Amino acid sequence: MPRTWRTYAVRFTALGYLLVVLVAPLSMLFWRVWVEGIDKAWAAITDPDTIHAFKITLILCAIAVPLNTVFGIVCGLAIVRRRFPGKGLVNAFVDLPLALSPVVVGFSLYLLYGRTGWFGPWFTEHGIQVLFALPAMVLATIFVSVPFVAREVVPTLREVGNEQEQAAYTLGASSWQTFWRVTLPSIRWAVIYGVVVTTARCLGEYGAVAIVSGNISGKTETATLRVQDYYENLDQAGAYGVALMLCVLAIAVLVVMTKLKPKEGVA
Amino acid sequence: MSIQVRNVSKRFGSFQALDDVSLDVDSGALTALLGPSGSGKSTLLRIIAGLEQPDSGEILLEGADATSAPPQQRGVGFVFQHYAAFKHMTVRNNIAFGLKIRKRTRGEIRARVDELLELVQLQGFGDRYPAQLSGGQRQRMALARALAPEPTVLLLDEPFGALDARVRSELRVWLRRLHDETHTTTVFVTHDQEEAMDVADRVVVMNQGRIEQVDAPRALYDAPANEFVMGFVGRASRFGDGWVRPHDLEVVPEPDDGTREGQVLRVVHLGFEVRAELVGDDGEPFSVQLTRDQAEELELEPGQIVFVRPSRTRAFA
Amino acid sequence: MWESRAEGLHGFWEAVTQPEAVAALKLTLGISAIVALINAFFGTIIAWTLVRDEFRGKSVVNAVIDLPFALPTIVAGLLILALYGPHSPVGVHLAFTRSAIVLVLCFVSLPFVVRTVQPVLYELDEQMEEAARSLGAREHKVFSRIVLPSILPGILSGVAMAFARVVGEIGSIVIISGNLPFKTEMASVYVFNQGQNGNSAAASAVAVVMLSVSFAVLLFIGGIRRLATRHERA
Numbered sequence A: 001m002p003r004t005w006r007t008y009a010v011r012f013t014a015l016g017y018l019l020v021v022l023v024a025p026l027s028m029l030f031w032r033v034w035v036e037g038i039d040k041a042w043a044a045i046t047d048p049d050t051i052h053a054f055k056i057t058l059i060l061c062a063i064a065v066p067l068n069t070v071f072g073i074v075c076g077l078a079i080v081r082r083r084f085p086g087k088g089l090v091n092a093f094v095d096l097p098l099a100l101s102p103v104v105v106g107f108s109l110y111l112l113y114g115r116t117g118w119f120g121p122w123f124t125e126h127g128i129q130v131l132f133a134l135p136a137m138v139l140a141t142i143f144v145s146v147p148f149v150a151r152e153v154v155p156t157l158r159e160v161g162n163e164q165e166q167a168a169y170t171l172g173a174s175s176w177q178t179f180w181r182v183t184l185p186s187i188r189w190a191v192i193y194g195v196v197v198t199t200a201r202c203l204g205e206y207g208a209v210a211i212v213s214g215n216i217s218g219k220t221e222t223a224t225l226r227v228q229d230y231y232e233n234l235d236q237a238g239a240y241g242v243a244l245m246l247c248v249l250a251i252a253v254l255v256v257m258t259k260l261k262p263k264e265g266v267a
Numbered sequence B: 001m002s003i004q005v006r007n008v009s010k011r012f013g014s015f016q017a018l019d020d021v022s023l024d025v026d027s028g029a030l031t032a033l034l035g036p037s038g039s040g041k042s043t044l045l046r047i048i049a050g051l052e053q054p055d056s057g058e059i060l061l062e063g064a065d066a067t068s069a070p071p072q073q074r075g076v077g078f079v080f081q082h083y084a085a086f087k088h089m090t091v092r093n094n095i096a097f098g099l100k101i102r103k104r105t106r107g108e109i110r111a112r113v114d115e116l117l118e119l120v121q122l123q124g125f126g127d128r129y130p131a132q133l134s135g136g137q138r139q140r141m142a143l144a145r146a147l148a149p150e151p152t153v154l155l156l157d158e159p160f161g162a163l164d165a166r167v168r169s170e171l172r173v174w175l176r177r178l179h180d181e182t183h184t185t186t187v188f189v190t191h192d193q194e195e196a197m198d199v200a201d202r203v204v205v206m207n208q209g210r211i212e213q214v215d216a217p218r219a220l221y222d223a224p225a226n227e228f229v230m231g232f233v234g235r236a237s238r239f240g241d242g243w244v245r246p247h248d249l250e251v252v253p254e255p256d257d258g259t260r261e262g263q264v265l266r267v268v269h270l271g272f273e274v275r276a277e278l279v280g281d282d283g284e285p286f287s288v289q290l291t292r293d294q295a296e297e298l299e300l301e302p303g304q305i306v307f308v309r310p311s312r313t314r315a316f317a
Numbered sequence C: 001m002w003e004s005r006a007e008g009l010h011g012f013w014e015a016v017t018q019p020e021a022v023a024a025l026k027l028t029l030g031i032s033a034i035v036a037l038i039n040a041f042f043g044t045i046i047a048w049t050l051v052r053d054e055f056r057g058k059s060v061v062n063a064v065i066d067l068p069f070a071l072p073t074i075v076a077g078l079l080i081l082a083l084y085g086p087h088s089p090v091g092v093h094l095a096f097t098r099s100a101i102v103l104v105l106c107f108v109s110l111p112f113v114v115r116t117v118q119p120v121l122y123e124l125d126e127q128m129e130e131a132a133r134s135l136g137a138r139e140h141k142v143f144s145r146i147v148l149p150s151i152l153p154g155i156l157s158g159v160a161m162a163f164a165r166v167v168g169e170i171g172s173i174v175i176i177s178g179n180l181p182f183k184t185e186m187a188s189v190y191v192f193n194q195g196q197n198g199n200s201a202a203a204s205a206v207a208v209v210m211l212s213v214s215f216a217v218l219l220f221i222g223g224i225r226r227l228a229t230r231h232e233r234a
Helices: A005-036 A038-046 A048-081 A087-099 A102-113 A120-125 A134-144 A147-160 A163-170 A175-186 A188-204 A207-213 A223-232 A236-260 B041-049 B091-101 B106-119 B135-147 B165-182 B193-199 B217-222 B227-232 B292-298 C002-007 C009-016 C019-052 C058-064 C073-084 C098-123 C126-134 C139-167 C187-196 C200-231
Strands: B003-012 B015-025 B030-034 B056-061 B076-079 B153-157 B185-190 B202-207 B210-215 B237-239 B242-244 B249-252 B260-270 B273-280 B285-291 B305-310
Touching (some): A005 A038, A005 A236, A005 C058, A005 C098, A038 A048, A038 A236, A048 A087, A048 A134, A048 A147, A048 A223, A048 A236, A087 A147, A087 C139, A087 C200, A102 A120, A102 A134, A102 A207, A102 C187, A102 C200, A134 A207, A147 A188, A163 A175, A163 B076, A163 B135, A175 A188, A188 A236, A207 A223, A223 A236, A223 C073, A236 C058, A236 C073, B003 B041, B015 B041, B015 B056, B015 B210, B030 B041, B030 B193, B041 B076, B041 B153, B091 B106, B091 B135, B135 B165, B165 B185, B165 B193, B193 B217, B202 B217, B202 B227, B237 B285, B260 B292, B273 B292, C019 C098, C019 C139, C019 C187, C019 C200, C126 C139, C139 C200, C187 C200
Parallel strands (some): B030 B185, B030 B202, B076 B153
Antiparallel strands (some): B003 B056, B249 B305, B260 B273, B260 B305
16 A cells, blocks of 8 residues: 555554553653662662562462463363353353453452451351451452453464364374363463463552452562552652562563564554 | 164254265275265264264164264274364374374384375475475375374265365375275265265265265266266256266267257367257257267257257156 | 342442442543543554554564553553653643543553454455445545444454453552542542441442443443354354
């Protein structure tokens, strides 16, 4: 298509919007850390409570990501390959966390596991603390990051089709052998991409965890909660410092995502 | 291994794919299931393989009831129209798959894969991936893969359908030769009657979920059981009350009791053969096949009125 | 999740019609709608540029679109604050205003419409447009009659997802909005605060409304998907 004034108009509108909304704020982060003082930011990053917060974030990731990966693969297989009553409902519930506010998730968990909730009393009786402790945070993180692996697996499974699996059966492979040797390898890139996106979501989770964790510094704070903590205590350097760390992590994740993404949509 | 199909029926929703079908396949035979789309031939093949379950009826393999046995236990090799190659494995590993499942030793596997690579003429391609092969090569790999675990039955579902004409005819010859060497009971599905006649010992003609006729290719052509078979296997035109093959019509100069009148519409020169398309006085079109010399002698032109005498017609009840 | 319903229907209605709650919900829905529309327009334009245009650095631009997906929302809030809040180098002071909320939500929801429109645009057969041109149609007609109908389902589902995303957003606005009741308090923050203060009834009520909105959006998206593929089904 020839380059007309229209092409340039569209291009500059697009790039201009991106500049204002995306690029400029991003570059600000580095500038602000510089302005506030790198040493102050560094002090915040190496503060023991901050380090603990990052540890908590990583623990939550380490639990939620593998669980959701397995769930996503199983769900994907069930949705694409099997018929069962209520399939549409399952599909909808898997997608729900994408449309649902983390605040609603957190608050629901708060009600469920609180003193007057359905599950709360049982846990208190058995001396297990759920709310304001790691278990509730794990639950919250798992729930908000559920959809991503499944959403990548489902279209890939559909596209691949099941002929390879039929071939494997005729060659004598059992269902389990077929799954490991044929099905899983055929969707491996979708799964990996889903894992990366899930990880990013877990790293960045704020709302749901904020409600159920109680935000206790040094105990139930995640990295994202730490940023807010610093900000509310008017420690700008601290806030921007930790934010910068998270941003670096996010960019690393973004680079991996970009490398893995199937090349479509960019002619 | 002999195959017996007993009264098999299968429905998909409201579509009756197979209607009370029974068939015997002798051990070591090369059989074709021939028919148009929707005739049920692929469904029958997949039921024999265990990839589909019949609604009613039985499948017996070497006399033993295999109807409810899963594909893994039937000892059948299956070749798919679109290869179903394991895209993430090399050619070697594709072929070795069935052997690895059966836990053969590394040495055994290597030897057998080498043997098969030579058989299908893919030596040197062992370490490539299916995506790097042409269609014909991929199908040869699929064949080698199916043969590796030494199945007692080989089933092929429109194996050459996705390939271009030249590759198709090469592989046809190749399949025949392979069968002659291994004598494995082989059943393949095709909609191409020339392919069926060319390759198979016996052809099962199917239509709309039923078997129309089972016979050697020549018998199908010379002694079709009904209109459908006559029209599907070879060319045939309606002629009066019956049906006639183009080469069974003779153009004669003078009319008599046994002749009919026809007007030439088109004369098509197909190399050595000439096909004249005519329309009879009852409005029905038909074709006459002549040699070049005959055509030249008669000087056939469109619009010309000629007289044809059939040397054989066939009528069906 | 159904726990929130257990608070009783009467209590629910009372809680929901509290002026502060109503204000928060109105603000949330209003702003989300505006953001969704902004995304519909700019998202489509960006997708168009990425699919149809060629320029150096395009692949970098394509990668950067996903940044809001990868970035923690609280960092996003901080970034917008840095650029457009107090101490802003550009001299723009938007903190604690509704415009700030709109801006930060646009950041957060940037990828949605772009990523749903891109594949549709990519698959679109340009020959349809060429045919239209050869039949005499002018550019804007080509777009409105040929391109737009085909990408509309993509735009709509992207918009719906963006809408659902920003209705529930919390991390990014908690810092930049200042959470002034009746002015800049979003529904999500309302639920958060009421929950912290122990007003479970108030919080649940609004949470239920948000939940219903989410469900409605999911149903809408499902409906669009079915509508879009009706041409492909026999």
